[in-house]
Amino acid sequence: NPFLEVKVTDTPKRSRRDFGLDCDEHST
Secondary structure, three states: HHHHHHHHOOOHHHHHHHHHHHHHHHOO
């Protein structure tokens, strides 16, 4: 999917931050 690729490349920091928050939440 080109849309997904563009989204990930457009906001890699956002995705990374979201994943980090999720990990933190799960850890807690």
